[in-house]
Amino acid sequence: MDLSRPQCRHWRELVLLASLLACGIRQATSQISIDPESLIGIKGFRSVLVLQNVTQDAQEYSWHRGANDTVENMIVSYKAPSNTWQSGPMHSDRENVTKTGDLTIRRTELSDAGNYTVRVDFSNRTERATGYLYVQELEKKPDIWANTSTVIEYMDSVAIICYTNATIVKWYVNYEQVSSNDQMTISPDFKTLIIHKVGRYDRTLQCETESIPEFPRRSEPLSLTVYYGPDKVQLSTSHIIRNGVLSARIGSQVRMQCIAISKPSPKYHWIHNGSRLSFSEAEIILPSLAWEQMGRYRCIVENPTTQLAMYREFQIRVHTAGESSSLSLGLTPHNSFTISGAKVVWLIVITVLGGVYICGILIYALISHFSTRRHRGA
Template sequence: MDLSRPRCRHWRELVLLASLLACGTRQAYSQISIDPESLLGIKGFRTVLVLQNVTQDVQEYSWHRGANDTAENMIVSYKPPSDTWQSGPMFSGRENVTRTGSLVIRRSALNDTGNYTARVDFGNRTEKATGCLSIQELEKKPDISANASSVVEYMDPVAAICYTNATNVNWYVDYTRVSSNDRMTISPDLKTLIIHRVSRYDRTLQCETESIPEFPRRSEPLSLSVDYGPDKVQLRTSHIILNGILSAKIGSEVHMECNAISRPSPKYHWTHNGSLVSLSGAKIILPSLAWEQMGRYRCIVENPMTQLTMYREFQIQVHRSEHSHVVNRGFYISGAKVVWLIVITVLSSVYLCGILIYILISHFSTRRQRGT
């Protein structure tokens, strides 16, 4: 990995200053220089010590281990524009010089830490620059544990701990970075995450450390088994249910199926007119609908882990056309007979009213005659 590009300037400058003080050297006062940003490497990655302010009239680059540019300390040299490189006593087989004079160290090791001196021969003058390289080791992946791995949605809390010495810790729930909110709390030292109300979407927990900027280390995912439901109970039938009514013909085949979202898979029960249907499951088949099978059906869905129960119900009624046909077989009156029946009823009513009026008039006439 090329660490020569500017990254985390403030942090790198602090590390560089500490490295220079530890190595006991200083940058030479010359025109060429070693980019301070490149004086930090990571163990196992490629490190590039970048030369700055180098003109085009270079005749030879040479790199040396230590604060001096002696022949005994030489690592490798390069004479442009040829492809001639020459190794020195301090060459380990992992170093090389680029065509622009930068020193490349492959698979950087901790013992690569120390002073490096670059000497540039311009023909009429020689310039050199010294810098102190610091090779850092990445922290191993942090470990993570939780007080429970099997929980019930919206009922059980979970507390997870990140085992690390790093002070910069991030938390991820289902691979999404989280922070303290109404449902979660991260401790002040950032090493503990508490989920107060676990949801079905909290499937994995991870913590991430960043002891060296731009090189985060994330723990292995910790899986949670979250029990939830049942919810979204649905009914599927071979007939259309309208306003809670399933219309079917006597003798027809009726299929009924109940589905729900739940973890673990729920238990299904059916009742018919309040009585439990034996050997019932998610499906019920009535091969030939009979009169005694009419009535109200209820599908009950139960999750024994969450201790939640839901149900859906509907009513099976005889098909309307069949019901009309049965009524007609018992009593039938044609339209013409209905009209005659109405006429006769009206005339009979008029006749009875006339008789009643006649009787009343006759009664009052007789009382008057007796009174006189």
């Protein structure tokens, strides 16, 4: 990471005051200066001491360790006309000076803190500036702890603590920053997060600190195991189910499968006409449908951990020749009409009685007609 110009403005006045105190030898007539914002280094990162107010007639830049520019404490220099660099006694192979006069320090160490003096030789004068480099060490990544690692969705809560001395703490759930709301609460010191009812997507938790502005440190992810379900239970079959009825021919193969979302994987139970079957898998297959296998089936999906269960049920009925051929083709029929055997008997009886009633009316009308004609003829 390049820390050539860290934006730590609230340090500016402190750094500037320290630079002025350390720079007792700075000449009152000097125009060049070291940017106070660049006098804050971070251990392990690159620091750049930025030179300001340098005119174009500069011929040589010479950086020194300490509050003076003696030959013994020179770090490195650069001569503009000849485009050459020269290392001094205080050079550690990590320092260099740019063509614009800035001093760079690679992999800044805590021991690099202290006064730095730059001398700039112009065509007709020499100017100096001194500044104090502060080197800070980033706080280690904060540790994170939770009172439990396994929870049941929407039933259990979890409390997470961020161990840090920092005053600025942020919380992240599934890598998104969160704040106090109806589902979770952050303590007043920001170091504790409580999720009241954990959801299945609240699995990854992190806290972030910022002891040095603009240099956040985020904890390692803490993963929760969230048990949930079953939900979204669906039924898949080898035949079409319409209005809860599966129509199949005797001797045909029937496949039935339950599909559900659950963690851990659920258990399956199958009920046929009120009796529990020996099948305990999500799918059962009837290789050759028999008459005794007709009736109502129920698939029960159970999660022993969450103690929740759901079911789907349907009825297997014999496919008759009068039914729409689209069923045998695996297509969903647009319209269907069925009538039970008892209703057929009643329909026949009503039809017969209606016919007898109509015949009686016709016979009565004929007798009345002939009787009227006979009386007239007499």
